[in-house]
Amino acid sequence: MDHHSMSTMDMSSMSDSSSSSSSSSMTMSMVFTNTHDTPLFSSAWTPSSSGVYAGTCIFLIVLAIIDRCLIAFKAIMERHWLAAHLNRRYVAIAGKTSEAGRIDADPDAKTASLITAQGVEENVKVVRNISHGPIPWRFSVDVPRAALFLCIAGVSYLLMLAVMTMNVGYFCSVLAGAFLGELAVGRYIHWNEHAH
Known part of the structure; x- marks a missing residue:
């Protein structure tokens, strides 16, 4: 066996050992x-x-x-x-009391009271848009x-x-x-x- 083939074998064995050592160092511990x-x-x-x-x-x-x-x-x-x-909106109900405005055509509406900027309390209806699809x-x-x-x-x-x-x-x-x-x-x- 000549010197070139021996050096090739040495290089391959070194590369194998280095790759095995690097792979063993990269493996993660599987026990606590x-x-x-x-x-x-x-x-x-x-x-x-x-x-x-x-x-x-x-x-x-x-x-x-x-x-x-x-x-x-x-x-x-x-x-x-x-x-x-859903865009909550407050719509004033003119001339209706809270009891009278509680039942309305919109089944999703609820009555509430709203204090305006002038301090006047008005009967209002909370209206919500119904969305069945994804939000844009x-x-x-x-x-x-x-x-x-x-x-x-x-x-x-x-x-x-x-x-x-x-x-x-x-x-x-x-x-x-x-x-x-x-x-x-x-x-x-x-x-x-x-x-x-």
Whole structure:
């Protein structure tokens, strides 16, 4: 065997070993660990002590709470945008009392009282447009909606990456933050879902 073939074999074996070592370093741990030096998001964020590890866990709790708050805020804004689209209008009912104006041809109308700029209280009817199709595209609505969804998706993916480290502390921190966030603002999310 000549020198050229031996060097070729050495190079191939070196490339095989380097590729196997790089692939083994890139494989993700598939079992839970409780080490305190698990990197989060980058190698620069590697806890070096128990205090830094605890701070990282607190950060993940807060991030999970923020995630639920963003979802609740989007749900509230969706209700606001829908109400604006339905175009609530107050129409004065001349010469009618609240009792007489309560029953009208519009089944979606409700009677209420409205105080005008002059301070005069008038009997009014709340009229809402009924829309059966999707809300038309509007720059002032759909751009903020997309931006909110972008923030929610970004935070959710960061939380997913933290869970995928398979670190028990990170995993429990994300769960604790999700629980606290749902406890604080979950009613706004589900209230908006039931309102439709």
